[in-house]
Amino acid sequence: MPELPEVETTRRKIEPLLRGRVIANVEHDAPHKYRDTHLAVGRRVTGLSRRGKYLMLQLAAADAAEADPHDLEFIVHLGMTGGFRLERGGHTRVTLTLEPDDGGDGQQLFFNDPRRFGKMAVVRPGDYAGMPTLAAMGPEPLSDDFGEADFVRLAREAGAVKPWLLSQKPVSGVGNIYADESLWQAQIHPAQTRLTTAEGKRLYAAIREVMAKAVEAGGSSLGSGVGNYRQHDGISGLFQHEHHVYGKDGQPCPRCGTDIAKTVLAQRGTHFCPKCQVLRERSKGQTV
Template identity: 80%
Template sequence: MPELPEVETTRRKIEPLLRGRVIERVIHDAPHRYRDTHLAEGRRVQGLSRRGKYLLLQLAAADAAEGDPHDLELIVHLGMTGGFRLEEGRHTRVTLTTDSGALHFDDPRRFGKMAVVRPGEYGGMPTLTAMGPEPLSDDFVESDFVKAAAGCGAVKPWLLSQKPVSGVGNIYADESLWLARIHPAQTRLEPAEARRLYQAVREVMGAAVEAGGSSLGDGLGNYRQHDGESGAFQHAHHAYGRGGQPCDRCGTTIEKIVLGQRGTHFCPQCQRLRSR
């Protein structure tokens, strides 16, 4: 599933194609999955932002000047396999036609979603409503994170909840915990552990954004950009997807377990589970 680095890379890549353009038509055949998208028609894209794993397109009247207040937002969640393409394909689910061309939303597994809402009215999107701070922003405060981590359950599912910090998914949770030397099932982090994890999340997410995210394998759901370019951070993975391979830090074999119904990779030597 695309996580914050992949979604942020998507935002950066498609913003020049959409910013300032008028959406003329939104074509799809699944109104239950792409809600109220007709309301975007005839509106100008004032900007593109991101919140966690969500893209937010700010929409204003077509005759509004850039910078004028917007009255609607088009919310996009890429799901497991969603992404934008320049050309229509066999897995195209939505086509955004603008006054300068078309952009196609491909989604082989059909878990992606869109909705047009009033700004900030995210009542039908509980994850977006309750999302924690952005990991690379000033709102992500170390002391707050340390305090919350002192009472957390198993730390990896806690990270994946999006409440302590937004945008961290399976890949970047494993990578952050490896860097911080914390077992993914550890509970009630000590202050020193929580501080290491705070710094690790910021470091991993920053590096992954700069690398354009992670592209894994060549299968149906392989993440890539609208121009076909893949991410590069997969070449820097130390834990995720490396079960059975030696740890880059100590040489111990990386193990894979299931935790919170998610495949989880860690080094049993570097990331020991201490007494809870």
């Protein structure tokens, strides 16, 4: 957490607050975690995009006479518990102050992060040398770049499928929750290796469907702790009400009634149905 649906919801919610505004100040006390944020001061936010689990603010010179007119990107990774709020809280790590707009009052946006895993960096557009996950990230699951044929081909030679998805290389933005939900929908065991063509096609369709529904629902909000995902105005996501396996260990599978199991795979809690998602042997070269 947060994964693509939560980050995309965040992007949609805060973009109207940021687009066209000039950043007056960026305050924090951890320059090793929030790198070169001073470069954003005095820059205008021209857009707010997303890549996988990363938010990307596009910055341009606010003044044509500025000494360095080059565009910049303000990269934000929310980590496990990061999120923006309209009010300062006990876990505020970064304060973003905007210049007054059209003679009105200035505005502040607060980045809260109880567990302190969130990161920020201001870089030249596309300069992701210090962010290897972002640099090597696969296609967006809801974009035309995410093609079935390429995904199926890669899946035929993949190792354990859930860690493969979590690597972000075959498709971006799929984390623990949505990997479990997609694999359940596709009826594939999380530890299955080298998927068949039929399995790859089912998983491709499941990822697209699960992600689309989760984005529409505003992501998943789990529990009521201070580190749980909420939108900037405190509103919860709703997709947790549509989870079939994630966090459901010991409860009956909605498809067959078998108790949902939980195991640890690649150091991540993993939920699956032992009857619907059977781990099978696979002979080399099998593609059916």
